[in-house]
Amino acid sequence: xxxxxxxxxxxxxxxxxxxxxxxxxxxxxxxxxxxxxxxxxxxxxxxxxxxxxxxxxxxxxxxxxxxxxxxxxxxxxxxxxxxxxxxxxxxxxxxxxxxxxxxxxxxxxxxxxxxxxxxxxxxxxxxxxxxxxxxxxxxxxxxxxxxxxxxxxxxxxxxxxxxxxxxxxxxxxxxxxxxxxxxxxxxxxxxxxxxxxxxxxxxxxxxxxxxxxxxxxxxxxxxxxxxxxxxxxxxxxxxxxxxxxxxxxxxxxxxxxxxxxxxxxxxxxxxxxxxxxxxxxxxxxxxxxxxxxxxxxxxxxxxxxxxxxxxxxxxxxxxxxxxxx
Numbered sequence: 333x334x335x336x337x338x339x340x341x342x343x344x345x346x347x348x349x350x351x352x353x354x355x356x357x358x359x360x361x362x363x364x365x366x367x368x369x370x371x372x373x374x375x376x377x378x379x380x381x382x383x384x385x386x387x388x389x390x391x392x393x394x395x396x397x398x399x400x401x402x403x404x405x406x407x408x409x410x411x412x413x414x415x416x417x418x419x420x421x422x423x424x425x426x427x428x429x430x431x432x433x434x435x436x437x438x439x440x441x442x443x444x445x446x447x448x449x450x451x452x453x454x455x456x457x458x459x460x461x462x463x464x465x466x467x468x469x470x471x472x473x474x475x476x477x478x479x480x481x482x483x484x485x486x487x488x489x490x491x492x493x494x495x496x497x498x499x500x501x502x503x504x505x506x507x508x509x510x511x512x513x514x515x516x517x518x519x520x521x522x523x524x525x526x527x528x529x530x531x532x533x534x535x536x537x538x539x540x541x542x543x544x545x546x547x548x549x550x551x552x553x554x555x556x557x558x559x560x561x562x563x564x565x566x567x568x569x570x571x572x573x574x575x576x577x578x579x580x581x582x583x584x585x586x587x588x589x590x591x592x593x594x595x596x597x598x599x600x601x602x603x604x605x606x607x608x609x610x611x612x613x614x615x616x617x618x619x620x621x622x623x624x625x626x627x628x629x630x631x632x633x634x635x636x637x638x639x640x641x642x643x644x645x646x647x648x649x650x651x652x653x654x655x656x657x
Contacts, residue, residue, distance in 0.1 A: 345402040346637030347433050350444050350630040351376030351390060351411040353462040357630040358393055360401070363643055365650030369397040370630075378413040378423065386413070387426040394432055407433025408637030410444035410629065412462075415480050437640060440477065441629065442467040442594075448632030449592030449625040453639055456586065456620075458577040460569070461595030462546070463490035466576035468584050476583040478576070489572045491597060494565070495545025498552050499535075501561050502528035513561035518551045546596075553602050566605060573598070574612035577620075587619050594625040627656045 345368070350357045356373040373393025378386035390409075394401075407427060414420050420438045427436045442465045446457035456468040464487050467477035479485040487493075502519040504510030506529055519528045523540060534540040556562040577591045591613065593599065593606070601624050610622050634651045 344641045345405045346634060346641060347394065347401060347405050347407040348630055348634035348637050349390065349394075349407065349409040349411065350441060350628070350633045351409065351413075352441055352629075353377060353412050356390060356393055357628065357633075358397065359630055359634055359655055360397060360399060360405075361634050361637065361651050362402075363638075363641060363647065365638065365643065365647030365654070367651065367654040369399045370655070371397045376411050376413060378411075378419070383413075383419075383422050383426055387423065387430065387432075390427075391430045391432055401431075401433065404434045406637055406640050407436045408633050408640065409436060409438045410441040410633045410636070411438060412441050414438050414440045435640075437636070439636070440465070440467060440480075442477065442480075443469075443636065444629040444632035445594035445625055446592055446632065447635045447639075448627050448629050449594060449623045450590045452590070454586075455590040455592060456577050456580045456584075457592045457594055458573055458580075458598065459595040460489055460573060460593075460597040461491060461599075463487065463493075464572065464576065464595075466580050468580035468586065468589070470584040470586060474584060476580050489569055491546030491549055492542060494552060494569065494597075495548040497565050498548045498562075499528060499532055499545070501565070503532055505561070511561060514555050514559045515552070515562050518555050519548055522548060522551050549597055553605060557604065567608075570605065570608045570612060573609050574616070577613065578616055581617055581620060587617075588621070590621045590623050591617075592623045592625055594629065599625045627652060631655045 344363055346361045348359045354375045356376050359370040360368040362368055374389055376386055414423055424436050424438045442457050442459050445459050454469040454471050458466045465480040469475050498515050498519055501513055502516040505513045505516045506527055516528045519531055523531045525531050535542055552562055556566040613620055631652050635648055638647055
């Protein structure tokens with residue numbers, strides 16, 4: 333899908349897309365890194381509504397930018413739900429069918445985190461937000477990643493999952509099946525209920541959306557500073573974040589690579605969690621450099637597009653500056 337790759341960058345523009353589960357960020361960027369337009373649409377959820385409907389929603393968000401795509405625009409789409417090679421092919425075809433770019437490259441949204449945070453076009457990204465995932469690129473272009481299909485493919489972590497863990501321990505503490513933990517009172521208070529069990533029932537009955545379980549992550553991290561049960565959950569999370577990145581490093585034979593930590597939970601930069609993760613990597617991969625992402629992932633999608641059209645370093649710097657808070 334990259335027949336135009338290699339043309340002079342001055343003749344092309346980039347449509348950058350960072351399609352996450354909760355929102356989709358879009359930016360139209362010229363070859364010199366100038367941001368021509370940007371917008372935001374709903375979450376990109378092909379696994380729940382189907383790829384055609386998801387791309388229809390994305391195409392409407394692109395149209396809402398209010399500017400036509402310049403001829404020869406290359407679309408760099410970093411999308412949640414692009415978990416398998418077949419997903420990438422399907423989504424690429426759907427985007428091309430709707431004319432969302434003259435050429436299209438679809439990758440998983442983890443790669444946007446990598447390109448946004450790494451100083452070079454290669455390295456490793458570990459994401460913990462709505463879910464967990466990791467991906468890496470070697471200097472020679474080889475890639476490695478995980479299917480990231482949830483528990484079916486060995487995943488542990490992510491906002492909703494961690495919220496469920498908090499509630500699981502909280503309810504068991506209340507009814508006597510598990511050890512006592514301050515997570516019980518903290519979870520109940522977070523949702524304005526008397527008991528954690530009331531929270532669980534409200535979620536089951538649809539009075540509290542399951543997505544709001546993500547809000548228990550800050551509660552977990554705060555409680556872990558003094559509560560053994562909460563600390564054990566955070567320790568498990570630390571192990572998983574280390575396992576994800578270290579396996580990718582080893583698969584690609586990377587020694588001095590940057591490991592970018594992204595996603596809402598890791599990018600928040602919680603001091604104790606970040607320190608624990610750094611300590612684990614230092615023990616096994618002492619020459620790796622951990623980077624906590626401090627720019628939005630749309631920067632990474634734009635930079636991937638600029639890489640594709642051969643833009644210079646000045647264009648990368650300009651786009652990063654213009655798309656960052």
